[in-house]
Amino acid sequence: MGRCAWLLIALTRQAWAGVWSSSPAPCHDDESCKARLDTITSKLDELRDEMRGKHLTLQALEEIRGGILSGRRVELPSAQRQHLEKGSPLISEVTFDARHRPVSTNVSRHFQSQRVIAPNLDVRHHAFLTLKRSTPGAAKTSVPALLVIVDAESKLSIYSLDNEPLLDKFDLGHGAGRSIVQLEMSPTQENHFIVTVDDDGNIRVHNIKIVAKKQKAEGGKDKDEAEEEPKAKGKDPKEARTLNVTASLASSFTLSPGALEEARKLTVVLPIERGSQTFFVAGDSLGGLSVFFRNGTMRGRVRVTEDPGGVKGLVRGQGQQQVLFYSSHAFGFFSPSQVDLQYAPCTGWNSPLVDLAMEPGYSTGRVLLALQDGDVLVYATTRGKSKACDLALKFPHVSVLPFKLHSFRGHVMALPTPPDDMEKKDEYVREIFFFNVAAMENGYGSSPSRAITLQASFKPKQPENLALLGQPTAGAGAQGGGGDKAKSQIAIRFKDMRGVEVFDLTLRTPPPPKAAQAEGGGSSNGWDFSSIMSWFPKIGVFGIALIGVIFWNIKKVTGGGGGGGGATDLPTDDFDEELFKEKLRERRAKPGSTTGVVPVKIEVSGSRLTSALQSTMSCKCYAALVPAGPLVPHTIERRAVGPDDVAIDIKYAGICHSDVHQAREEWGSAIFPMVPGHEIGGFVTAVGPNVTSFKVGDKVGVGCMVDSCRECQSCKEGDENYCATGAVMTYNGKYKYKHCLEYTEDGGKPTYGGYAQSIVVDKNYVCRIPDNLDLAGATPLLCAGITVYSPMAYNGLKAGQKLGVAGLGGLGAMAVMIGKAWGCEVTVLSRSEGKRDEAMKELKADKFVVMSNDSDVEAAASSLDMIIDTIAAKHDIPTYLSFLRQNGKFVMVGVPAEPLDFHAFSIIPKRKTITGSLIGGIRETQEMLDFCGKHNIICPHELISGDKISESYDRVVKSDVKYRFVIDTSTF
Ligand SMILES: [Zn+2]
Ligand SMILES: [Zn+2]
Incomplete structure (x- = not known):
């Protein structure tokens, strides 16, 4: 409030100054005084208007501030936004579209409403059922599809796209009180069937039979035809046909409940076709994937994830990679025929995964991940011919809500979808975002990104769910590159509205990045690429250099001051091209970098990029x-x-x-x-x-x-x-x-x-x-791993030699694992019999010596080539030295508080060495990590949240951990 008051006073002073200065002369007579008064009142009127404008600005600012504080998105009219942005670049940071301003928000240009289908039904699920194209040519104009609807009463209705009911409220037999949570369509058009899942985990499969009949009007009898063809309305009366649609139960099954205490709940089902066989893949809450035959008998089950919540979704893949599954922190390829994973699942993000889609179009093998915090990531699952798990792109962070994703013609359609348990979820405006993957791949410049082709708002209607009809991926159509011409339709269910609204959707496929570079000039394909042409090739190739340049640019303009609160005068949009070129020249001139710079395809959204680098x-x-x-x-x-x-x-x-x-x-x-x-x-x-x-x-x-x-x-x-x-x-x-x-x-x-x-x-x-290597398990290698690896490497430990490990904490466990991978026979020297099992069975040590057991100690005398001593408490050094053979080495990495106590004769007679070692150099640490990667070594650990750190400290002191605590920083 204080600031507002100050602002008002400042404005008022300025305005008054204006009034006085414009008419300095005082009045003398009635006439001049009246004129003077008029001037004053008109100036005051102007001032009042100006103040009203300022007041609106203040209101808008207050609203933005409220929105930021409550995490709510505030929409400002574009004029007001531009006005605010002009005054304060800060605003462009909070109104995201300053940088990711959509290329278009013109909904009516891209969405042509056709009609509302089933306007009386309370629709819960809907999907398109694509028909076989029996007569070539005829199918071009009318989209050969029907709309399948499951309503709130769990009844099935099927409509033509002309809103003609073909099947009305068919009972799917899930029983009273059950609600249907999932509707899936058959993967091909050979046999139509639908799969429904209810909230009790029952799966029911219904065959859908569609028969085209010639109409009676033609004079003859009804004549069934082998294959369906939708009625081409008013096209040619002789050809007029009507469709007869029937549904019949094919099978019904459920998951086996699992063991007593673990309640296995069905989470998702996906029908797939392999050759002539149909399988159903079902995910469950315990991380299992089950495969069922079409008649409902189970073929097998395998556990694919241990993430809480289990399998969250399934996506139909292509070719050999038939099914993609995902959980909150992993996704992977599943082979239904082998009932097993094909590769280790891909992981590596923080916020839980809420949806996953295959990438549209030109490059295959990539998947899109929508995270709960609103981020969308693209992972490449192939690198050349081998499997990979590489973060390739990151979408602009434009939503605080997680997205539901759909692939569409070089675009990713994303609909913000609030989680079920979210408070005030109705307050969010839900719009459909079309992200242009090609534009993102080319990189962002300092100009608006063009990453969002279209941001479609249907206000006041709120889209709740959508189904797509048409080629989901560019170039996948029969006409190859001409896929643009194919008509697409989108069926949207709006919140609190009955029925489903069908739109014709026209959106051009953006050219893939390479084609875009080659083409050069602008194209008249509806999207004007000319303005980005001059930019993107450079940026795409010289991503890294650009990041640097932006950073330096900012430093330069702000006089080299990194910190400070001067964010308001950062000219993030002023791009110094000379400096850019100079930096490029420098980079090219550098020896060893023949290609100039490493191409980077990563996206960091504009505001994050600068905030990460500028200060x-x-x-x-x-x-x-x-x-x-x-x-x-x-x-x-x-x-x-x-x-x-x-x-x-x-x-x-x-x-x-x-x-x-x-x-x-x-x-x-x-x-x-x-x-x-x-x-x-x-x-x-x-x-x-x-x-x-x-x-x-x-x-x-x-x-x-x-x-x-x-x-x-x-x-x-x-x-x-x-x-x-x-x-x-x-x-x-x-x-x-x-x-x-x-x-x-x-x-x-x-x-x-x-x-x-x-x-x-x-x-x-x-x-x-x-x-x-699993990241959590690999982190302890950075200290515990290198601490024991370095002395083995430096002191020339050889495969086949005998290694002793004294103490079995984190360091000891790492020493056993690394020693085994080194090819040594490993003996654990422990003070407690209780650790025998874990040493021998879990860590696969070869021998176990209990220090208090005299016969153990005697048997191990003079047998070891090297001992890594990890014990940090006082212990009897001479006994340990007695285990060494001639030339044996005793390496201390643990630090007892007291000085060592041993006689020279415990090392002189057999030329033994006592030495120490402190962590390792960086090059050696990398060597150790590569070694662990090759031998698949990670540290067994217990993952904890931030609030458990103090508690775990006490447990570390008591050695009550196997073998390392690892903190998950996402819990901070
Ligand atoms: Zn350490
Ligand atoms: Zn130094």
Whole structure:
């Protein structure tokens, strides 16, 4: 309020100044005084009008502010929006379409309403039933399809597209009180059938028979024809036919209930055709996929996911990749004939998945994922001939609601759909977005993105569900590239309205990215590409350079100041082409980069791109605010992404025992607030212009160090961990080297670790995590893994040698697994018999020695080539040394509080070595990760949420964890 009042006063003063200055002379007589008064009153009228305008502006601002605070989308008339944007670039950040302004919002141009079908029915589900085209040519004009409707009473009705009822309220037999939750159509036009699923998990399959009859009017008897053909209304009376549609139950079945305590609930069913056989694939709440024959007998069941909620959806694939399933955090290909997964499922996103669709058109093998937070991601599932799980594109974040996705002619149709349990869901305006995949693939410039071809609002009607008829994918039609001509129809059910409204949908297929580049000039195909032609080829190829340029541009204009609150004067739309070219030249001139720069196809929506690069980012984390204090939610700032930096979206962070020591200030004075965590796993979200080794979307990790002097012998040899002047630790350290962007005169800013949602790290201290490794399980490798790997590598451990591992915590477990993969015989030296089973069975150790058992100890004497000692408490060193053979090496990686106590004769007679090792260098860490990738090693772990960190610290101290706690940062 204070600000508003101030603004009013300021405006008033200005206005009064205007009034006085325009007529400075005082009046003397009646006439001049009257004239003077008139001037004043007319000026006041003007002022009043102006104030009214300002008042409207203030109101609009207040509304936007309210919308932001409540997470609600506020719609402003475009004139008002432009007016606001002119005054404040801030507004363009919050009204998303400043950058992702739809190319068109002209609904009537693209949607021609035909009619409302079944206007009396309370429709719950609807779908098109495509008919066989028996007579070529005739089918061109009328779309050969019927509309199938299931109403609130669970009755089936089938209508022609002329709104002629062909089957009226057929009882599907689900029984009274049951409601139908899913309607699926037969995959081909050979045999028509429909599948319905009710809320009790019953699946019923009905055959639909459609027979065309010649009308009696023609004079003869009814004559059944073999195949259907919809009535071509008024076209040729001789050819007039009528359709006879009947439904009959084919089969009915349900899932077996499963074991007693686990209630297996059906979540989704998909009919598929393989050769002449029909199968039904059913997903359930326990993550299982079952395959049924057409008669309802089960062929088999396999569990494909352990995600909560189980299988959430099924999508029909193509060819060998017959069925795509998805759960909240994974999707994968399922073979119904083998009743098994074909490859490891793809994972790697944070917010739960709510819908999935195959990509339309020109490039196959990609799937679109709609996440609960409104994001849409595109994953490539193939790379060349091999399988992949690569993040390829990210859609503009235009909705706070999750999308339901449909593929349509080079576009993705997305309908924001509130989750069932959402409060006030009716307040959201639901519009259909058409995302142009080609435009996105080409990249975004500083001009509006063109990623949204059409944003269709049907206000005040709210679309609730839709069905599409026509070629869903460009080029898949018989006419090849001419698929544009095929007519499409869309049937939309609107909220609180009866029936289904059918529209003709005209939308051209955008040219694929390559064709667009080759074509060059603008095309007159309805969408004007000429303005983006000059842009996109460059941007598509030089994505990385562009990111850098935008960053530098902003820095340049704002005088190099990264931080500060001066967001209002950032000229994000002023693109300095000279600078862009200069940066490109620089990049091309660089030795070793023959192609100039690495092409990037990742999209970061405009506002995110700049916010990620232009300034510091605030980031949620868990921190100890005082020594030994609890770990509590906190917010820190991450630096702006510098030219050599990699910004990482942290997904997981491991809890290392040393986190506990430091947060409790047990290792000497520490820096607070402290954000611990040096086992970090996540995905790259932005890179600086000098970074070529990483790109957005890469799966990466950060370990114990984020910087070092880079000049000493150790650093030059890749042993940054032994840097002569000390490496900069990932947390509880300071950016003390001048080359770092966070260096300050007084010793550098403090470092904050991985219990956070993001981090910005110099590229030389980032490692790549192999694709096949589970990210959560791979994060502990960054400290626990390298700590035991490094001494094995440095001390020349060979395959076939005998390795001892003392202590079976996180480090010990990693040492056993890595030692086994190394080809060694591994003996666990433990103080408790209780760990025998887990050591031998779970970790696959070869031998187990209980230190308190004299015969065990005797039997193991002089048998080992190397011992990795991970014990952090006081223990009897001479006994452990007695296990070593001649030339044996005893490597200490655990740190007992007390000094060691042993006699020289325990090492002299057999030339034994006692040595130590501290984590490992960056190059070695990468080597270790690759080794673990090759041998499929991850750390067994317990995933915890942020609020459990303090509790888990106590359990770490008690060694009550197998073998690592890993924090899921999405819970912050
Ligand atoms: Zn550690
Ligand atoms: Zn150094």
